[in-house]
Amino acid sequence: MTGSDRENAVAEAFMEERERLVAMAYRMLGSRADAEDAVQEAWLRLARQDAASIDNLAGWLTTVVGRVCIDMLRSRKARPVASHDDGLPEFVVTEDNVSAPEDDALLADSVGLALLVVLDSLSPAERLALVLHDMFAVPFEEVGQIIGKSTDATKMLASRARRKVQGTPRPDGERQQRRAVLDAFLAAAREGDFEGLLRILDPHVQWRSHTAHGVVVKLGATEVATNAQRGAYVRATVQPVLVNGEPGIVAWGANGKPLGVLACTVVDGRIVEITSLRDPRQLAAMDLPGRPD
Structure with missing residues (x-):
């Protein structure tokens, strides 16, 4: 040789x-x-x-x-x-499609945002x-x-x-099933369906929102549901994406700029944790999939 x-x-x-x-x-x-x-x-x-x-x-x-x-x-x-x-894990945001690169699947396997x-x-x-x-x-x-x-x-x-x-929530079920739970959460928020939100959220759900002014934490289904109903994601153009291999969304404003990235952890058909990023500076530095037509 x-x-x-x-x-x-x-x-x-x-x-x-x-x-x-x-x-x-x-x-x-x-x-x-x-x-x-x-x-x-x-x-x-x-x-x-x-x-x-x-x-x-x-x-x-x-x-x-x-x-x-x-x-x-x-x-x-x-x-x-x-x-x-600030406890913010890296958001690896990719398009949500079945032909995602194998290395992205390997990267996301068994490691969610909460575990990071x-x-x-x-x-x-x-x-x-x-x-x-x-x-x-x-x-x-x-x-x-x-x-x-x-x-x-x-x-x-x-x-x-x-x-x-121990106790860190791990995603379960098929990815399509977890996507369906996130879609139901967004639909209930847009429709103002408070009871529908409560059915989707775990009673002890936690929402950590990373903003330009620090981390805002909402605890419990009632507080998280209220926050979801009045959030910017209700009025935004929402694009389905994968965040670290898990179903998530990018929310786009009317000016074409990203309003935020959101991902959730689903266990037993309910959302147990939500992580979102709404810091304009960090969003501008991210490599996000293009805005949908």
Whole structure:
């Protein structure tokens, strides 16, 4: 095999692992852009490595990406960035269609907006231990080598992280079913159907709205239903989208500017959590699907 052939073979092997690595890094970092950077760094390190000396490429790449991610998380903790201070997870907004890219499906699998917020509250070592072992089945011994801990200490980190994320609402059912619940919520809000809203909302629902002036939190079905009836989403042009792989909407004003992005977590056919973004500055910086005709 020529040198060129070996390089092509390594590149192909890396591309086969890339989607998994991006999904893994996204869960650890909470940012698609940061996840892409971490995986790109792994590729650069692989390019400098003698690939013939790597017995298990998938394991090697997992280790490298894990170490890059923990360095990034520790740097982030040392120098907090504003976007991580207000508890706002990154909104990855894509068109809602059946032909969504496979990497977006991998990215969203088993990780909703609520879980991203909780993961961000974990220490870097806790987050890696939980993500790598519980979500990607990396053995504790290998996780420990990545974070510099013994196997037993790594198990304890993962256990502590599990306790912290316990109770975080996880989406259930088919995506189409969750979309139907969100559509029913929007229809009831537009029609002023207060009782209809209460039937759709979990009694303990929480709505976190990130605005230019801070985070506004509404608790309980009655308060959330009242807020929905008088919200800007009732009067806006609503475009169905996927937010981190879950059904959501982009609301557009008459001037063609986005009014907000909204996503919800549906459990047992009811909305248990709503997260929305209404900060014009952050909305303007987002890569949103084009306004519908």
